[in-house]
Amino acid sequence: MAVARDRVVRLLMQLERAACRCPAHSSTFHQAVPCTKRETDYAFEMASSNIRYGEGVSREIGMDLRNLGARNVCVMTDSNLSGLPPVKAVLESLAKSGVPYKMYEGVRVEPTDTSFKEAIAFAKKGAFDAFVAVGGGSVIDTCKAANLYSCHPDANFLDFVNTPIGKGNPVTGALKPLIAVPTTAGTGSETTGVAIFDYEPLKAKTGIASRALRPSLGVVDPLHTLSMPTRVAANSGFDVLCHALESYTALPYHCRAPCPPDPLNRPAYQGSNPISDVWARHALRQVATYMKRAVENPEDVEARSNMHLASVFAGIGFGNAGVHLCHGMSYPIAGNVKTHKADGYNVEHPLVPHGLSVVLTAPAVFSFTAPMCPERHLEAAQILGADISRAKRADAGAVLADTLRHFLFDLKVEDGLAAVGYCKDDVPALVQGTIPQERVTKLCPREHSEDDLTSLFEASMKLY
Known part of the structure; x- marks a missing residue:
């Protein structure tokens, strides 16, 4: 009987090992049977910014900010976009709703730690209560960083930057509302909590990743991509x-x-x-x-x-x-x-x-x-x-x-x-x-x- 029990135990252990479908044992994906040791994660979280889509929805941004009670808004873009229809549409919406704003046009295409810091300095000095980013991923990512560090004025730049370049500290404090208006169809930055930049000392890209960075609202106006x-x-x-x-x-x-x-x-x-x-x-x-x-x-x-x-x-x-x-x-x-x-x-x-x-x-x-x-x-x-x-x-x-x-x-x-x-x-x-x-x-x-x-x-x- 003891021998039989040992065989049963061995068989059950073999079956348990076979049931583990992580890549160490099989190429099958998403067979979420727990491994015998809890070394790997067992759950995932699904999160995204709120998204509003439709031709001409940029005209609603002024109303959104007015509804938020915003009284001092930072609008970020780059010099190439500043005179084009997407930015004009947003500024007209702010003016129509009587929302005060200041413009920052110094965003660098493919931003660096230096260009991030310049935008952060502008945001800290302005003491803004809301942000609007109009542009591609470079603009939206720069605006995320400006929002983050202006809300954490005592943080060192590398505190939130991903390891091993930075410390990768979690973001625990609340950020200001950020409305992202993408003008390119690529980065998806209006949906994510990631801000990417070139870290010049190492000549390599890195970034900041936190759900706290996600824009409050992504305003996806397909008319903007025509430019x-x-x-x-x-x-x-x-x-x-x-x-x-x-x-x-x-x-x-x-x-x-x-x-x-x-x-x-x-x-x-x-x-x-x-x-x-x-x-x-x-x-x-x-x-x-x-x-x-x-x-x-x-x-x-x-x-x-x-x-x-x-x-x-x-x-x-x-x-x-x-x-x-x-x-x-x-x-x-x-x-x-x-x-x-x-x-x-x-x-x-x-x-x-x-x-x-x-x-x-x-x-x-x-x-x-x-x-x-x-x-x-x-x-x-x-x-x-x-x-x-x-x-x-x-x-x-x-x-x-x-x-x-x-x-x-x-x-x-x-x-x-x-x-x-x-x-x-x-x-x-x-x-x-x-x-x-x-x-x-x-x-x-x-x-x-x-x-x-x-x-x-x-x-x-x-x-x-």
Whole structure:
């Protein structure tokens, strides 16, 4: 009898181990059976800004601020947008509702720690009771930081910046209301609690991530996207594409370590989860249907409106699930740019736009991650137009990578990192610039080493 009981116990233990579906034991996603030890998380939180969508909704912002009782509003934008219809519409709305405001037009496209600090100084001096950001991700992220530090005037700049560059302290105090008015269809920053910038001392991007940073309201007016130049529309769309792909293939939430000792410590980027998956898949379908039209014809209101919505959908998805290697590797690509100046961007400094820096590594990255969740990679390829009827699980990486290359070629994307000024000798610096991006790279479903990153950068030097 004792022998029989021992056999039963051993069998139950084997079954328990087999039931654990984290990547250490299987590639199946979202089988949220607890592992025998509570080392990984067991829950996820779903949060997003309130979103208002519709043609002309910018006209309502003055009423929103009046309803909030705002008496001293900071309106942030960049110099390129300050004279364009989106900003004019917002300012007219404020004037009509009798809402006092001050303008800050000094936002830098692809902001740095220096440009963040300049905006923060303006916000602290102004003692504002509400903020409005009109622009792309650079403007909205800068406004988030200005709001945060003006409400925490005694904090040092690195206190809230992500580790390992900063201290990564949680944000515990309340922030002022922030209304975000996105003018590009890409970053989804109107939905997220993340503010990204170039940290100049390390020539690498980092950021601040906290649910407290989420705008109080995202006012998504599709008419604003009609002013986007063609290449800005393309690069913004690539950000949507990678937000959807990365969040859908990220490490599942219940396999992310460590398990937080307090809900306050649960990160904004938690890993893929069943709710974020819905948003990511839908965003990917929108990209497949509308992106080429939106880039090729700036007057295609239907296409540009739907890409604006796709940006919101992907933002809600990745704002909770997170992104992984494409974004982690993109930060040193953008931060180490030497001479490349992107078409369609009226800036004096060298620039590899964020969406472009993200998508250039996508074929190599998804070829690398496919073995961990091949079904998801094949599904993504199918949504983007690939015939997967005869594809095997082992083909997933190659199928998605080829599908992405065709997509990028059709949209006239530069032929890899070499086309934006990088060479093989730059790879070590790019790898070292990726290492500090642990906040996102740890959500890659496949473990990776510096040698793996080296191979991925080398594979991305040429796309076609």
